[in-house]
Amino acid sequence: MRYSKLLIPTVKETPADAVVASHRLMLRSGMIRKLAAGIYTYLPMANRTFTKVANIIREELNRAGAQELTMPAVQPAELWQESGRWEQYGPELLRFKDRKGADFIIGPTHEEVITALVRDEVKSYKQLPLNLYQIQTKFRDEVRPRFGLMRGREFVMKDAYSFHVDDADAHREYDNMYRAYSRIFARCGLRFRAVEADTGSIGGNRSHEFQVLADSGEDAIVFTVDEEGRPIYAANVELAPIKAPERQPETPTMAMCLVDTPHKKTIDDVARFLGVETSRVLKAVLFMVDDQPVMAVCLGDRDINEVKLKKAVGGAEVRMLTDEEGKALGLHPGYTGPVGLSPDVAAKVTIIADIGVQGLAGLVAGGNTWNKHLVQVAEGRDFTPPRMADLTTAQKGDVCGKNGLVYDAARGIEVGHVFFLGTKYSSAMKATFQGEDKAEHPYVMGCYGIGVTRTAAAAIEQNHDDDGICWPAPIAPFHVSLVALGVEADAMDLAIKIEGALEGMGIEVLLDDRDERPGVKFKDNDLIGCPVRVAVGGKSLKEGVVEIKLRTETKEQTRKVPVQEAVATIAAIVNSLLADAKAAADDAEKRM
RNA sequence: CGGGGUGUAGCUCAGUUUGGUAGAGCGCUUGGUUCGGGACCAAGAGGCCGCAGGUUCGAAUCCUGUCACCCCGACCA
Numbered sequence: 001m002r003y004s005k006l007l008i009p010t011v012k013e014t015p016a017d018a019v020v021a022s023h024r025l026m027l028r029s030g031m032i033r034k035l036a037a038g039i040y041t042y043l044p045m046a047n048r049t050f051t052k053v054a055n056i057i058r059e060e061l062n063r064a065g066a067q068e069l070t071m072p073a074v075q076p077a078e079l080w081q082e083s084g085r086w087e088q089y090g091p092e093l094l095r096f097k098d099r100k101g102a103d104f105i106i107g108p109t110h111e112e113v114i115t116a117l118v119r120d121e122v123k124s125y126k127q128l129p130l131n132l133y134q135i136q137t138k139f140r141d142e143v144r145p146r147f148g149l150m151r152g153r154e155f156v157m158k159d160a161y162s163f164h165v166d167d168a169d170a171h172r173e174y175d176n177m178y179r180a181y182s183r184i185f186a187r188c189g190l191r192f193r194a195v196e197a198d199t200g201s202i203g204g205n206r207s208h209e210f211q212v213l214a215d216s217g218e219d220a221i222v223f224t225v226d227e228e229g230r231p232i233y234a235a236n237v238e239l240a241p242i243k244a245p246e247r248q249p250e251t252p253t254m255a256m257c258l259v260d261t262p263h264k265k266t267i268d269d270v271a272r273f274l275g276v277e278t279s280r281v282l283k284a285v286l287f288m289v290d291d292q293p294v295m296a297v298c299l300g301d302r303d304i305n306e307v308k309l310k311k312a313v314g315g316a317e318v319r320m321l322t323d324e325e326g327k328a329l330g331l332h333p334g335y336t337g338p339v340g341l342s343p344d345v346a347a348k349v350t351i352i353a354d355i356g357v358q359g360l361a362g363l364v365a366g367g368n369t370w371n372k373h374l375v376q377v378a379e380g381r382d383f384t385p386p387r388m389a390d391l392t393t394a395q396k397g398d399v400c401g402k403n404g405l406v407y408d409a410a411r412g413i414e415v416g417h418v419f420f421l422g423t424k425y426s427s428a429m430k431a432t433f434q435g436e437d438k439a440e441h442p443y444v445m446g447c448y449g450i451g452v453t454r455t456a457a458a459a460i461e462q463n464h465d466d467d468g469i470c471w472p473a474p475i476a477p478f479h480v481s482l483v484a485l486g487v488e489a490d491a492m493d494l495a496i497k498i499e500g501a502l503e504g505m506g507i508e509v510l511l512d513d514r515d516e517r518p519g520v521k522f523k524d525n526d527l528i529g530c531p532v533r534v535a536v537g538g539k540s541l542k543e544g545v546v547e548i549k550l551r552t553e554t555k556e557q558t559r560k561v562p563v564q565e566a567v568a569t570i571a572a573i574v575n576s577l578l579a580d581a582k583a584a585a586d587d588a589e590k591r592m
Numbered sequence: 593c594g595g596g597g598u599g600u601a602g603c604u605c606a607g608u609u610u611g612g613u614a615g616a617g618c619g620c621u622u623g624g625u626u627c628g629g630g631a632c633c634a635a636g637a638g639g640c641c642g643c644a645g646g647u648u649c650g651a652a653u654c655c656u657g658u659c660a661c662c663c664c665g666a667c668c669a
Contacts (some may be wrong), residue, residue, distance in 0.1 A: 012630060013604050013618065017662050038659065092668070143593080143667055151669085218669090414669065453668090467629095485628065519629040526629090538628055560615090590648090 003476065003512040007044055010524050020216055020571060022460035023148025025469050027260040029527045036151030038145025045528065048477035050156060051458050054135050056187045056474065057158050057450060060585075064180040066131040066160055071113045073137060077103030079112040083428045089308035094141045108140040111425050111447060119431035125165045128433065129173060133160030135452060149457040150218075150413065156452040157266050163443040166436060167422070170444040173586055174206065174420050178447045179589055181210050181249045181416050184450065186585040190459055192205040193412065195221045198237035198307050206420035209236060210450075210492070211412025212458035217257065220411045222394045224405035230591070233402045237409075238307045240394035241401025249359030265334030269302035275363055278460025282357065282365040282377070284336045286326050289315035289350075292591065298354035302392040312352060312389035319572070330337070337366030339374055339383040353385035354392050361368060413458040414451075421445040437500070466549055469529030470551045471579035480570060481530040485523045491537030494563065498536065498546070501567040507574050519579075526551070532573055548573065552575070 010028040018024035026032045031046035042050060058068065077095070080086040083094075094106045107113070108261045114132060122130065145153045160177070164170040178194065185192040190212050197209040206409040210235055224236035235241075264270045271278040281300035286293065287309060294313055296304045306318045338351050345368075357363070361378035367501045377383070390401060394410035426432065426442035436442050456475065463470040471477060479503060484495040485516040492513065498509045510530060513519050518538070525533055535547040545560040547569060 010604095011619085016598090016604070019663080034661095090667085140668085142669090144663095144665095146663085173644095411664065417669075449669090454669095487627065516629050517629090517631065519627090519631080522628080525632045535628080540628090 001508070001510055002512055004514050006510075008528065009043070010527055014287055019342075019463050020147045020461065022457040025460055025464055025527070025529075026457070029469060029529070032149065036140055038151070040149065040152060040154070041112060042371065045477040046456070048439075049475050052451055052475045052477075053135050053188060053452050053455050054156075054158070055420055056454070057184055060180045060184045060187065061133055061158075061160065061441070062130075064176055065161075066133050066180075068134060069132050070134050070474070071107075071110050071117075073107050073114055073139075075105050075107050075110075077105060079116055080105060081113075082335055083112050084236045084423055085112070090487075092141050092143070092523040094139050104483065106139040108138055109449075110134070111161065111421075111445075115118040115378060115429050115431045117445075118163050119426075122163065123433060125433055125435045129162060129169055131156060131160060131162040131177075131245060132172060148455075149395045149451055149453045150461075152453070155454060158395065158452055160448040162446040163426075164450070165441070165444070165448070169443055170420060170422075170446050171206075174446050175417060177418050178208060178416075179417060180448070181448070181591055182588040182592065183585040185210055185212070185415065186453075186588040187581050188455065188459065189474045189581045189584075190415075190455075191464060192415070193221065193223065193231060193234050193410070195223070195412070196239055197344055198236065198239050200316040205422065207348060208418050209412075209414045210416035212455070212462055213410055213412050214458060214461040215411055216461050217411035217458075219414055220393075221412050222396065222398070222400075222407040222409050224400045224403055224407060232405070233365075234402060234487070235394070236517075237394045238305050240393065240398075240407065242390050242394050243399040243401045243404060244355035244358055244390075245399060246515070247359065248527065249380060250361040250378070252361040252376065252381050254362075256374055256376050256382045258367050258369075258372050258379070259375055260371060261335075261367075261443070264370045264371075264373070266475075270364060271300060274373070274375065276281045276364060278572070280283065280360075280363055282337055284338060285351075285364055286329075286331065286333070286336065287318055288321055288325070289313045289318050292348045292350055293321065293325075293348060294352060295331075295338065296352055296391055297357060298392050299356050299360075301573075302354070302356065302395075304354070304391055305393040305520040308389070308391050308393075309352075312391060313350065314388075332366070332368055335366040335368060335370060335372060337368060337374065338385060338569060339377055340368050341364045342368070350387075351385055352387045352389055353389065355388050355390055356392060357385070358388060381503040413454070413461060415455045416450040417460050418448045422449055427562075464529070465521070465552075468527035471529045471531055472581065473531040473574065474482075474581045476530050477528070478485055478508045478530045479532060479574045479577075480507060480509045481525040481528065481533045482509050482523055483518075483535045484511065484513055485518050485521070485534065486541075488537065488541075491541055494541065494546075496536070497538045498567055498570070502570060505567075505571050507571055531577055532570060534570060 009029050015027045027262045031043055032040040035038055137155050138157045142153050162173045192212045193209050197207045198205045220237040220239055222240045225233050226232050264273045265280050278300035280299055283300045284295050284297050284564050296309055298304055310318045326333040352523050355561050357379050363377040365374045365377045367373050374384045398407045400407055423442040432440040432442050460469050482495055484492045499509045531551050533549050540547050546561055547558050547564045549558040
């Protein structure tokens, strides 16, 4: 393909509103242009990469026994009313009316459509299991779209839905998809990790996120590794179980007493004022879990995790109490604590403490009266929480509740998510099949998503440098940047010959045939980020060689190869890069 | 949804405080010289100063409203 014929509007200057690397580089390399907040046009180079990601997904899902279909992007409201999500979903669901005034939505996901389809078309256990997927543009009216394609409103997603006769078969398919996902991201050439995750509003009770590892990732994850550094357990921090540190209870040395702490309401202020570490100040956070007020207590250097709290208390909805609501309950926001509560307040509020406070002495706690805190508080002597649970967000250094190893931490970009759904949607939508026992049963379902556009963005977050993108070979828009240098016609003639030979071998070549100075071409090609760069012309051609350099290599690592060996050498390099990713996929699968 | 900010040429931004006929750099067009890491000279094209009202002899600039976009937070995945 000739550069001069392609629409690749690169820009030198960094666009003002791009704050993350993928957004900035996609704009600069001429991949995307914004049409509205969170809505982008995908230019040819972006389209090529998206197609590659989508095709890897197709190959692996087909191999895993799923089948592709395409559902409508526009869906009637009735379906969503049936599942209950018409009310549940907030303004994120884009709703509109057609000319007759009937309600419609643009699909953010397709559980309803697929369940309705299968309900109507699949009647017998003999037709199960079934795994159906599509790759399609979705729309979620995000409260705050940002970071370009990382969190857009419109995005391309692969969504798959599976239907089974029982839990066991659905779990088998879950494992099957988990394996397929591992192969997909390995084949994309990405460093990633599958982590246990919360099921959120989609529901269900088993879920893993696939996280592309990148420091700029929005998600925090923790993991433990074996002696050889292979991950044993990994989870989203909001879910990762923490084991209480093993230690002897501390012996209190002084009696508890009440001290003045005027206008010191935050943990930091109190700790500084009293000259203690924040980890010695009890943090008491007030929540409403369903309709029950809850005081959750942890150490001051930690945060209460609402997902864990919800599970510990056994509620469905969690929100923080406002100061006014706290006061109405007889509490003193800013000065609340689990110690010395009046009996009528204690009767109304459920107190639950994090396991991290167990056996500690010399603590500071809210005085439950204005402008006072208690010091020298000892757990077990001055107060005994009626309940203890693992309530805080996991962090590096915590002990894993699964295997007792110490957690390490990383940041990730969620590019895939697998859910075991159970019968949530099939029950709500009365989608049943007739079983071998002649009775009607709701399908047991799973759902499995991959953000195609987000995967491309994540690949850039993980693979770039100051000069531009460094595409992993399997998803690069072209395998080779062939840069013709100088003004002599023989350089261009040779470049065209090499281009033709490589294309004949199935290698994708971007031939930079523009009438530009070498510096301009090098800069643009670095920005675009094809994995292999070949320079033809100038000094090296006079010596009878072409220059081959990987995008990730330095100038000093450039290989000078005789002209007649150029094609074979380039092809070998490209094929080896592509083979590495396939090997990584086999390896990822074997390790499970 | 709360807080903050910005809308001026295709892009990055001056100009707004103190009202007086619209600016720079990059990009684009033409000609010439250059040609291994974003060249140089010359000549050009290009703006309803987000939109709507208002104040004024006169508004990019002051006032009111409105829309869009960005950042932080909350939310979500």
